[in-house]
Amino acid sequence: MSCLESYREGHSFLHHRDARVKLLVSLALVACLSTVGVQHPSRLAICAALLGVLLLLGRLSPGLVVRRSLIVLPFLLLPALSMPFLQTTAVSPWVMVAVIAVKSWLAAVALVALMTTTRFEDLVDGAARLGVPRLLTTLGSFMYRYLFVLLDEVRHMNDARLLRSGVRGALVPGARIAGSLVASLFVRTYDRAERIHNCMVVRGFAGTMAPIAPQRCSAADWALLALALVAMLGAVLV
Amino acid sequence: MRESVVEQTAPHIGLHQLRFQYGDGTLALQGISLTVNAGESVALVGPNGSGKSTLLMHLVGLLQGQGEIVVAGLPVVKTHLPEIRRRVGLVFQHPDDQLFLLRLYDDVAFGPRNQGLAPDDVHARVTEALARVRLDGYVDRVAHHLSTGEKKRAALATVLAMQPEILLLDEPSSNLDPRSRRDLQRILAELPVTKIIATHDMEFALALCNRAVILDAGQVVADGPCRALFADADLMERHGLEVPASLCAPACC
Numbered sequence: 001m002s003c004l005e006s007y008r009e010g011h012s013f014l015h016h017r018d019a020r021v022k023l024l025v026s027l028a029l030v031a032c033l034s035t036v037g038v039q040h041p042s043r044l045a046i047c048a049a050l051l052g053v054l055l056l057l058g059r060l061s062p063g064l065v066v067r068r069s070l071i072v073l074p075f076l077l078l079p080a081l082s083m084p085f086l087q088t089t090a091v092s093p094w095v096m097v098a099v100i101a102v103k104s105w106l107a108a109v110a111l112v113a114l115m116t117t118t119r120f121e122d123l124v125d126g127a128a129r130l131g132v133p134r135l136l137t138t139l140g141s142f143m144y145r146y147l148f149v150l151l152d153e154v155r156h157m158n159d160a161r162l163l164r165s166g167v168r169g170a171l172v173p174g175a176r177i178a179g180s181l182v183a184s185l186f187v188r189t190y191d192r193a194e195r196i197h198n199c200m201v202v203r204g205f206a207g208t209m210a211p212i213a214p215q216r217c218s219a220a221d222w223a224l225l226a227l228a229l230v231a232m233l234g235a236v237l238v
Numbered sequence: 239m240r241e242s243v244v245e246q247t248a249p250h251i252g253l254h255q256l257r258f259q260y261g262d263g264t265l266a267l268q269g270i271s272l273t274v275n276a277g278e279s280v281a282l283v284g285p286n287g288s289g290k291s292t293l294l295m296h297l298v299g300l301l302q303g304q305g306e307i308v309v310a311g312l313p314v315v316k317t318h319l320p321e322i323r324r325r326v327g328l329v330f331q332h333p334d335d336q337l338f339l340l341r342l343y344d345d346v347a348f349g350p351r352n353q354g355l356a357p358d359d360v361h362a363r364v365t366e367a368l369a370r371v372r373l374d375g376y377v378d379r380v381a382h383h384l385s386t387g388e389k390k391r392a393a394l395a396t397v398l399a400m401q402p403e404i405l406l407l408d409e410p411s412s413n414l415d416p417r418s419r420r421d422l423q424r425i426l427a428e429l430p431v432t433k434i435i436a437t438h439d440m441e442f443a444l445a446l447c448n449r450a451v452i453l454d455a456g457q458v459v460a461d462g463p464c465r466a467l468f469a470d471a472d473l474m475e476r477h478g479l480e481v482p483a484s485l486c487a488p489a490c491c
Contacts, residue, residue, distance in 0.1 A: 121340035121380065141340045148382040149334050195335040202298045202328045203400065204320065204352030213357050 006068070006115040014058035014117045018221040019126030025054070025228040026114040030107045032232045038091050038099045044106075046235035050228060051109055057224075058117045068116070069108040076101050120144050125212060134209045146192070153188060157181050250276040250404060250432045251297065251309050258292060258303030258456075266292040267303055268456040274432060276403075281443030281464060282436040284453035285478030290436035291331070293453070294406045297434075298328050310403055324353060327397030331409040333389035337381040342373070342392055345381070349400040367399035371425055387418025391425065404432045411439045440468055440482035452477055 014022070029047060036043045055065060079100050083093040118126075121141065128137040161177060217225075251274040258267040266289045274280050282290050295301045297309055299319045307314040310325045330336050339345040346367050350360045368374055371391035376384075384392060390410065397405065410426070411419045423445055426433065437443050443450060443464060450467045452460040454477040460467050467473060469485045 121344075124340065142338065145338060145340055145381065192335065195330065195332065196338050198295070198300050199330055199336045199338065200348075202300065202323050202326075203349035203396065204323055205348075206320075206352070210348075210351035 005120075006112070007119050008060075008064070008116050010059060010117065012057060012059040012117065013220070013224075014054060014113070016220075017117075017224055018215070018217045019118050019122040020130050021217060021221045021225045022114050022118050023123065023126050023130065025225065026110045028228065028232055029110045032235055033103045033107050033110075035236070036099075036103060038096055040238070042238050043235040044099070044102065046231060046238065048106055050231040050235075051106055051113070053227075054110070054113050058113055060113060060116055064116070065109055065112050068112045069105055072104045072108040076104060128212050129215065134212070138209050142196075149192075150185065150189065154181070154185060157184065249273045249308070250278070251434070252307070253293075253296075254306040256293075256296060256303055256305035256307060258289075258296065258301060266456050267296070269305070270453075270456070270458055272451060272458060272461070274434065276432055277430070278449060279433040279435070279447040281447040281450040282434055282453060283438065283440065283443060283450055283479060288453040288477075289456040290453055291408050292456075294328060294408055294434065294436055297404075297406060298323055298326050324400065325402055326404045326406065327400055327402030328406045329394050329397050329408065329410060331412060333386070333393040334381070336393035336396055337384075337389060340380055341377070342368075342379045342381065342384075343377040345392070346395050346399045349396060353400065363399045363401070367395040370398055370428075371395045372421065385418075386413050387415065387421065390414060390418065390422060394422070394425065398429075402431060404434075405429060407433065407435045407437075409437055409439075410435060411437060411442045438479075440479065441484060444468060444482055444484065452479070454478070 029050065033044075033047050036047065055062075076097075080097050083097045114123075124137045124141045124144075127140075128134055158181070161181065165177070251272070253270050253272045256267050256270040257265075259265050270289075270293060282293065284290055292301060296303060296307055297314070299314050299316070299322060302314075309322050312318040312322055314322060337345050339348060343364055346364045347360050350363045355363065364377070365374075368376060371394050373388065373391055373395060376388070376392070381389065381392070394407075394410075405426075407426070410422060414422065419439075419442065423442060426435075426446055433446070435443060435446060447464050450460070450462065450464040451458055452467060452473070459477055460473060465485065468482055471481050474481050
């Protein structure tokens with residue numbers, strides 16, 4: 001389950017920055033990358049340079065970043081397959097595919113940098129402080145919290161199935177058993193949700209989460225935000 | 239921990255003819271009458287399905303059956319539930335249910351924040367509760383990184399932070415290794431509050447409680463000093479329990 005925990009403990013400049021700043025910079029960078037056209041490679045270069053600076057500030061290992069960012073590869077398959085059928089006059093379809101691939105990969109790298117240097121709980125807090133409705137951030141944190149518990153249950157159920165069924169069976173019985181496991185998991189999840197609600201109610205929960213305490217950004221946070229925004233403004237205007 | 243506001247002689251918990259039937263027809267409680275005085279530690283023992291957890295849930299208004307329940311001087315009715323839940327802490331059996339937030343600090347602060355306390359007071363409560371369960375320095379830990387023993391203690395801290403007068407514990411020692419069980423026992427022994435401990439762990443009950451109530455099939459079948467009840471082999475056998483090793487004559491072990 002460690003694959004679900006993308007945060008890596010560290011003491012870099014980026015690790016210590018406020019989650020709100022990192023969230024804003026990452027999302028702005030993804031938005032900026034999505035607006036870069038094929039005709040403006042210099043804009044792409046500026047975004048890539050900013051990303052390089054962020055990776056350096058986070059002291060992130062290139063191997064780790066590349067490995068994690070390759071998650072975008074399957075999503076590039078569809079545009080790559082459809083390109084030969086598109087009629088474009090300005091540039092070759094394959095150049096377009098290459099630009100889309102680079103843009104997507106850089107966006108993935110930006111998110112990898114964010115997730116590797118920020119704890120999920122800080123990210124959720126940061127989103128709440130940026131004005132994302134508490135209901136959404138609370139649901140997000142519950143989902144993340146119980147993902148581990150549910151995966152544990154799935155593993156136990158699957159172990160019990162394997163121990164009693166020996167090796168993997170034929171496709172149809174396998175699907176039937178998988179269906180039963182999913183249904184059983186659903187019922188258990190429902191039961192758990194009721195129990196969690198009881199735990200919340202007896203600790204005074206009356207339907208709304210208590211407001212989150214305000215927090216001030218440091219000078220270094222503001223400096224990072226300013227640097228990133230200036231770079232992205234440059235990328236848009238150049 | 240706040241001192242109990244109820245005089246030592248006044249009943250802290252009173253149940254009269256409590257009956258409860260689940261939706262599937264199971265009669266879980268069949269006319270339970272019980273009194274617990276302030277400061278008492280009572281072990282609620284009985285076989286699986288005897289109604290222990292159901293009874294605890296009635297005391298905080300999570301389930302509502304027929305009969306009368308008075309907790310901390312207040313009848314358990316809808317209008318009193320916020321006040322009752324402020325004064326009564328229930329620690330559930332599964333700590334993963336109790337620890338529902340990502341950061342331990344937020345989980346322990348959840349109750350005090352719902353009580354409307356100022357951030358400084360919330361912080362003081364969290365610090366004190368974590369210190370009581372020997373988890374100082376765990377504020378930033380996430381629940382899925384804790385061991386079962388730590389989760390149990392953390393679950394207890396989430397309730398202690400609300401400074402309850404009455405503590406209800408549902409199977410607190412289940413799934414614990416001997417050291418974690420001993421740690422939890424020591425922590426609970428230090429708490430100067432009224433306690434009802436639902437458990438199958440007779441040694442644990444014996445170490446923490448003077449009085450035991452044996453439930454079977456939703457009825458109180460025995461109520462008295464722990465040692466006297468737990469040493470009665472026939473009684474224990476009849477109700478699906480067993481004499482704890484520490485009370486066993488050498489011949490029966």
